[in-house]
Amino acid sequence: MILTVTLNTAVDVTYHLPTVRRNASNRVRDVAQRAGGKGVNVARVLAALGHEAVLTGLAGGANGQLLRADLATAGLNDQLVPIAGETRRTVALVEQDTDRTTMLLEPGPVVTAAEWSRFLARYEQLLTGSAAVVLSGSLPGGLPPDAYGVLIALATTHQVPAVLDTDGPALLAALPAGPALIKPNADELATATGSPDPSAGAEALRTAGAGAVVASLGPEGLIATTSQGSWRARPPRTVTGNPTGAGDAVVAALTIGLVAGAPWPDRLAQAVALSAATVLAPLAGSFDAGAYHRMLPLVEAERIPPRS
Template structure:
């Protein structure tokens, strides 16, 4: 698989432990239409139309590949949309272990209006999965994780998935001593906290819903992250859109990484690119704050284009040089921050 696209270090090869398993329980078909001056009730031919496999985990996988990381995707695929997803991933060179489900995979429509600078999203709820299908996904996760260095769980889950599902997957990972990055929200996130995910990555709204209070930036965010670290989460990454992200590690204190001003086209997928950047930095054993900077650069690179996670390592490297880092108060005792990969 070549060399790391970012700084020339050898990139992981398939089959060795340097893979990342990415769980995408909500894989679907993403349609992106560009419609200038879009308004409800109108009739439009889009200025451009794109159809791709999507869902947060798939976006993360796409960004990981752009960063030169090896990965395996685990998820569901059903019906004609499922066949499209499998074919599209294959075409993109993304290795996937998809569980076939009886119901149709979902479609998400994203309408981008560059004139009014708006994004409108229509998100189908997704298939109802059966307990057998769910069990098969869990088995796939564990099996794949055994030959991976870490796992990423990204996004929502389809109907039929119990709210403890992500907690179960994290416990499975702990049993085989693999770190897990979790990007989920609401009950799936709240119920996963007792299972102690290694890393969580809520945006500010998601964090506020998790801790059930409004939070000031940065002090309230740092306080909430400190609480979560006390509950056993090793790293809390809070994304703030154009304001960047605040990250806190049990072993490395708190930091605020800020991106340069960019021209935002669509930030759909920025959170996913962010996760991929953090994971790539972890695989390369960069210090915590450098992983955070890389994550922020990836999120910004994503926001500059219409698609989700169609980033390039070259653009990420340019933006990375412009991401600033401020040390914030809080966090655990200061250790060698490069240690914080587990």
């Protein structure tokens, strides 16, 4: 079983429209709404690929009720901890004429110390029997800056490898706890390290405590810096669509590979193909299964020579 954690869950709203016109009325062609947050998206992908996934985190208010109802409809194993604050919404504006996506991200609730303590108790229970834990997304207000470090340390105590997908201070504060894998994107990597070179930035974060660093470079694929070497993998072709959730698909694929002990080139190939197939799907947490299976054998991971 793979456990996914989303501390700042969300109700994802996706608007599809021809283009976004600033300072004007915009008519939306269609609207979709579903339970979201990065860890929720990871759980959806894992379940779609036939893996047992359990999701936990925090949810509250009317939006929290909507979120949990959607999880039940989707058949996902919901172990969320209730809080008093209102679960946030995120809005994706998908422009069908230009393939641009604009994200509007609400900040989320403020979590009390008592709610955090209740979550930690639930989290420790769920670690028992977990093959890996995925920690994804931003931290809601009220949580300590090293909240992910606390969760990684608890996972280590239970001999459960932790995969971390966050950014900014939450990422840096978690590195000393030794996550097995982190997955920043290029911008997050540059911000965290001050280096415009993804390979140098990834090595810096490994030195800071990460077991492995896989950086997503958008259409250019992935680079991985690990104790076994470094690799780069690219999609066989450029795909356009809605990139929301593509990084979560990468995390799902990498976690599957971690649990299976797969060679790094195989992990990266699966992650690149699954990410590209997610861009072709209309909603985060979904992927085009046909495209995924067509692209998977076409993705090649090449070793990056050691830096001199």
